[in-house]
Amino acid sequence: MPRVLSAMDVKSLSYRACQLLILLIVGITPLAYVYVAGLLYFLLHGIHGRDLAYPNYPYGWKGVAFNIYTTWMLVEALWLPYHLYTFNRLRSRRQTAHAARDADERRTLLAKCLNAIGDASSIRKMIEGWFFETPIEQIRRGNVAEWAAWAFFDKEYTELNDLELEEVDEMVKETEQRIQYRLKDGYDKRVKCIRLTIDKMQMLHRPFIYYVTISIMHAIGHVFLRFLGFREASVTAKGNTTGTRQRYFYRPGSSSAKKLEDTRPIVFIHGIGIGFLHYMPLVARLPRDVDVFLLDWPHVSMRLAETVPSIEDTVSSLATILTRHNHTKACFIAHSLGTAAVSWMIHHRPDMVASTLFLDPIVFLLVHPAIAYNFVYRAPTTTTELLMHYFVSRELYIAHSLARHFNWSENVLFKEDLPKSEQHLVLLSSNDQIVPSQAVRQYLQNSNVELLWLEKTAHGALMFKQDALSVLQCKIEEACGLRA
Structure with missing residues (x-):
């Protein structure tokens, strides 16, 4: 009796099919380099004593297809360094930008955010979410201050001036009051947080x-x-x-x-x-x-x-x-x-x-x-x-x-x-x-x-x-x- 596919089987099959599709797309670039390397080898081989004329060169529609394919592979080989060069240019941080321009606006924004989230339990979960679901007991005051520097100044914590450092400290205290929990002092470098405009830009190459x-x-x-x-x-x-x-x-x-x-x-x-x-x-x-x-x-x-x-x-x-x-x-x-x-x-x-x-x-x-x-x-x-x-x-x-x-x-x-x-x-x-x-x-x-x-x-x-x-x-x- 044939086995009926379960929902998990179907999910797995669709996931694998998607992976295969991505693999085929990703594989175009290495294929282009292999093809171009083979083409260069043939040309160099001809230069070293053999006839440069390709005796089996295709003509007619096969020749057209060969030329199109060769051009495509050459373009793909050139596209990769250009794509990586563009990525290298675009990944640098832009000028700091934030809607809140002064301390009063930042305090108002923080209050709006905490009120929108709700009670102490919800705010705790929100903070843990920004730290990749790290339990609140493992998140230290310095870690929250680092996140607040990004969230309310669009800056690294080390880029803040003295007045801004005081503001961040007040924000951390206000947050502690709202979650009814005193964070541990210090900073744990193992605890990472989400800082979208500061974190490294993530990109996966795709062919031309x-x-x-x-x-x-x-x-x-x-x-x-x-x-x-x-x-x-x-x-x-x-x-x-x-x-x-x-x-x-x-x-x-x-x-x-x-x-x-x-x-x-x-x-x-x-x-x-x-x-x-x-x-x-x-x-x-x-x-x-x-x-x-x-x-x-x-x-x-x-x-x-x-x-x-x-x-x-x-x-x-x-x-x-x-x-x-x-x-x-x-x-x-x-x-x-x-x-x-x-x-x-x-x-x-x-x-x-x-x-x-x-x-x-x-x-x-x-x-x-x-x-x-x-x-x-x-x-x-x-x-x-x-x-x-x-x-x-x-x-x-x-x-x-x-x-x-x-x-x-x-x-x-x-x-x-x-x-x-x-x-x-x-x-x-x-x-x-x-x-x-x-x-x-x-x-x-x-x-x-x-x-x-x-x-x-x-x-x-x-x-x-x-x-x-x-x-x-x-x-x-x-x-x-x-x-x-």
């Missing part, structure tokens, strides 16, 4: 053909966007700090809807991945009665994009886009990392925010270590985690964007920051592998936020659930004034 494939997928996505009526445009932010233009896609609404005073345009910002292709099921459902703007973020779309737009440039670009098309407010929709841009708009241009829809948001409870740990530090144990680990979090340009430009204090959004006069919806997935969705759900209860909870749904899997998309479509129409 990988980026060619991604470019083809982006091209397919752009074809779909044109089919849906979108056209590409760009804008330069006022006071541009990076020297690059912000690209976006625009689809005008119907002329009849523009006559309605209460309708609002839609601005959508995608998350990490392959740009808009992953979001086509949602984009296709966006209402055609209002103007729709899709903000393009190539630096988190696995493209060769070193430039990461600053907060100031992004906010200015969004304001310029809306003003260019005669809008003063918009309904902002974003997924995952894209919700950071909505947080920036709420903090810097709340006058332009009419309503918001946060999908699998990363901006709430950023003081919780789950998002940083799950996306950057976690060793993969499941197929989904392995796919995310290699294909997303360890991709060079995404790793650079997060490890050197993701400052939690500038991205975090507390529930009291949400304008009470506007409509806000937060969609959470129960099986989210990145966002601590259950904790965020509990945190946002009893606030001016409408919660939409998706059972048995992973991060980003919303795009493949037609019933959830139908509900979301209705919510979007309400948010932009098309439905009462």
